[in-house]
């Protein structure tokens with residue numbers, strides 16, 4: 001196959017020009033190859049099926065990619081103009097099938113601003129790619145169950161067999177990008193799933209992994225929803241806490257009149273809601289004993305309440 005100095009193969013400029021607003025001359029573009037994904041089990045213990053890779057050939061065609069995650073570096077945009085799956089002769093996957101990968105050809109306009117980036121590409125420095133796509137099915141390698149309903153855990157072994165998920169029936173391919181630091185842990189293929197079939201446990205695991213992670217738009221929506229719910233719950237919890245603290249403060253004035261307000265505040269600040277409830281009950285009981293004529297008593301303390309009524313009836 002012949003290529004010119006821009007990496008262009010014969011006939012490719014015509015394909016590229018199907019994607020451009022105006023016809024570009026061969027010297028105006030830079031073309032390169034990349035491997036988008038394959039059927040090997042990745043570090044998330046997932047792999048694409050061969051059928052999925054075939055379908056992604058079409059889905060990734062025309063998709064633009066950001067070629068640098070670092071916003072300060074000035075993002076470079078390239079577009080995939082052709083994709084194909086290929087078997088690598090003699091290479092097998094870890095589970096014994098023929099190794100298949102999805103390769104793509106991408107172009108970007110040659111400008112003064114991207115010459116350094118193009119040099120890096122030429123020298124093979126920037127070569128790890130992450131992709132964003134949605135799949136409808138994830139199939140368990142242990143039992144064939146779909147979308148995680150079986151409870152088998154990826155990465156664990158069951159009777160000597162590794163559990164991994166086969167990603168099947170891709171529905172959308174929406175991004176690809178070069179990973180800024182190729183050796184970075186967590187780099188590689190990033191997948192998301194159709195809404196409703198999203199593995200939220202997996203998203204959370206990545207969120208708390210302590211390493212740099214990328215999230216798809218769907219995953220970010222889920223994280224944002226969870227965050228909103230937690231914030232609402234936290235606000236409710238905070239209001240309940242303030243009410244308990246106010247009750248404690250009131251009861252303590254009767255039960256432990258010598259106790260300074262500052263000391264009490266210091267104690268309650270460190271307590272959980274359950275501990276605050278306990279303290280509140282104990283103070284109520286004590287306050288009732290100390291001040292039987294107090295007009296309001298804790299509802300929980302029926303015995304002391306009775307005493308109060310008895311006292312009143314004398």
Ligand SMILES: [Zn+2]
Nearest residue numbers: 140143150152
């Ligand atoms: Zn299973």
